[in-house]
Structure formats: structure tokens, C-alpha cells
Amino acid sequence: MSSGGPPRLICFHHAGAGVSAFARWQSALGTAAEVVPVLLPGRGLRIRERRITDPDRLISELDSLIGPLLDRPFAFYGHSLGGLVAHTCAAALQRAGGPLPQLVAVGAVLPPHLRSPVLAAATLPDDELLHRLVDHGVLPPGAIDPEETGMWRRRVLPALRDDLQLGEALCRAADGQTLNSRLLALAGRTDPIASPGGIAQWARYAAAGFELRMVEGGHFFVRERTAPTLLAEVLDGLGAAPGLVSSVA
Template sequence: MSTGGPPRLICFHHAGAGVSAFARWQSAMGSAAEVVPVLLPGRGPRIREQRITDPDRLIAELDSLIGPLLERPFAFYGHSLGGLVAHTYAAALQRSGRPLPRLVAVGAVLPPHLRSPVLAAAALPDDGLLHRLVDHGVLPPGAVDPQETGLWRRRVLPALRDDLRLGEALCAAGGAALHSPVLAVAGRGDAIATPEGVAQWSRYALDGFELRTVPGGHFFVRERTLPALLAGVLGEAAAAPRLVSSAA
């Protein structure tokens, strides 16, 4: 593995989203890491491509997208659904004997054995799915009004539904414990992935675990606190790779 340049921080987005949440991360990271957002099919410039709901296809897609980028030290960050994606791909690298992430960081996501109550909503009709998302604070109350959200329902809701199906499939496939340090980040006001639930990622960490909490709810990925936190942790990991169990 080449060691030239800073480590790459490969970022996986949350359900129904693209990579816009990571747009300003590079300035926050500075020289701590090169930020590499990963856009899954079916959104943004990949809108016409078939969305992924199958774990095996996900791994093949990620091999194609980021496999060539793993020639120098790297870390993963995944938010909500992206946390399950990061864990799944790290486990796939581990099974195949390939280089492992310096750090696997997951945010706003429960571990596979707990499963978010939102994932099962993928099978509901549109109104039922929207009400479930509103009830859990993922969407504002106005999201259930078809007159206000018609375009959103047509463009975003199908991708969101398929992303929830993918998340459910990743949880159903189970989760391997990783030989990479694991950092779990929870929003103190997150009603879906509470700090107590997020802390249970510790059972998936064979080489060190840390829990950090940050201000905000489920979408704290949009705030400046998170990339600054990750920049600091990556710097610490470079100096002393093993994390220890703690809560901040």
C-alpha cells in the first residue's frame, strides 16, 4: 500500500440523499484527510441508474468505485444508512484479506442487531412511509401533505424507499466484528439512533472502540462539528491507532 499523501476519508451518505452533506468537509478536514464522497446509483448525476437494494451488488459497486482508491491509508465515515454501508464494505475487505480502514466511523445509525424502526417502513404505502418518517423526526410534519410535496414524492421518495430496503437487507445479512478501530457518533437529540443504541457498535469492534456524542438530531452530518471531530480522531489514530472505549 502506498503511503504518499494524507489518508482518504471515504464518506457514505444517508438514505434518500446524495453527497451534498459532505460538500464543505474538505475545508474542515484540512490536511488531516482527503475527503472522498461516494454517490450510490439512482440519485444526482446517477439518477437514471438502477438503485441498489442487494448487499452483494452493493459490495460489487463499491469495489468498482473505490477499490482503486485503497492503495494508500484510508478511513470510512457513513451516516445513518451510510454507516451500515461502511460497516458492510469494511467487513467485505476483511473477508477477502484486503487492506482494512484505519478507522470505521459510523454516525446516527444503530448496529445491525438492533435495526432502526424506520427500516421496516420501506414496505408501507407512500402515506404510511411518510407518516412513519415524520413520527420519528426524519421529516417535518408538512412532508405528509401531497399538495406541498408532490415533486419531492416523485423524485426523492422512491430512492428513499429503496435505500431503506438496502438498509434492511444489510441488517438481515448480519454484521461481522471488525479488525479496524470503530468510532460511533450519536446526536444527543437523535430519537432514532440514540446514544445508548449507537454505543452497541462496541460489539462489532475487535481493535478498539469509542463513542462520541455531538449536539443535534439525526442529521448532525450537516453541522460543522462532525468533520472537525473526525479530523481530530484521524490525527489521533495516526499517532496511536487503537481506540479505547469511552463516551464523550
């Protein structure tokens, strides 16, 4: 593995989102890491491609997307659904005997054995799913306004439903897989979906050190500077730190 250049921070977006979720991260991380957002099929420039709902297809897709990026030290960050994707990708690399991330960071996501109530709603009828997503703050109240709900059903709900189905499938496939990489879990203080106590249970998936950190904000704190700034500090300290320990800050 080449040691030239800063480590790469490979980022996985939340359900229904794309790489724009990490648009401001490079300025917050500075020289601590090169931010590399991963765009899954069915959104952004890949809108015409079939979305992924199967773990095996996800692993194959990630192998082709990030395999060439693992030629120097790297870390993962996944937000919400992206946290399950990050865990799945790290576990697949581990099973294959490939290079491992220095750090796997997950934010705003419960560990696989707990499974978010939002993921459990993936198979609900459209009306019920929309109401569930609004109740949990995933979508704005306008999504269930009779004058707007048709637009949300056509443009937003199909991608969200597929992403939630992927999340459910990743939870079932995880099978308690522990990681031989340091694991950092970020919890939003006002997150209505993923409680700090639940996020703390990611510790059982960490064989090489675990840390829980609280950040200001709700479920979508990925859009603020707090998380990338914190990650910059952690990545800067990886070389000097003997290991992460369980803590809450």
C-alpha cells in the same frame, strides 16, 4: 500500499441523499484527510441508474468505486444508512484479505442487530411511510400536506424507500460481523431515531478498539462542522494512539 499524501476519508451518505451531504467536510478536515464522498446509483449525476437494494450488488459496486482509492491509508465514515454501508464494505475487504481502513466511523445509526424503526417501515404503503418519516424527523411536516404530498411521493419517496430496503437487507446480511479496524460511533444528543445507548452497542462489532462520542445535533448532524472536526482530531491522532477504548465524551 503507497504512503504518499494524506489518508483518504471515504464517506457514505444517508438514505435519500448524495455527495452534497459532505460538501463542507474538506474545509473542516483540512490536511487531516482527503474527503472522498461515494455516490451510489440513482441520485445526482447517476440519477438514471438503477438504485441498489441488494447487499451483493452493493459490494460489487463499492469494489469498483473505491478499489482504486485504497493505495494509501484510508478510513470510512458512514452516516445513518451510510454507516451500514461502511460496515458492509469494511467486512467485505476483511473477508477478501484486502487492505483495511485505519478507522471505521459510523454516525446516527443503530447497529445491525437492533435495526432502526425507520428501516422497518420500508414496506409500508406510501401514506403510512410518509407519516412515519415525518414523525421521525426524516422529512419535514410539509411532506404530508395534501397540497405537497404528491410531489414528495414522486420525487423523494421512491429513492428513500429503496434506500431503506437496502438498509434492511444490510442488517440481515451483517450476521454479527466484527471488524479488525478501530470503530468510532458518533451519536447526536437529540437524535430521535438512533439513541446513544443503542449506538453504543456497535462495540460488539469492534475487535480492534471502540469509542462512542456524543455530538451536538439531531439525526442530520452530518450537515454541521462538529462531526468532521472531531474526525480530523481522531485521524490526526491515529498514528500516535495505541488503540481506541470505549468511552463517552
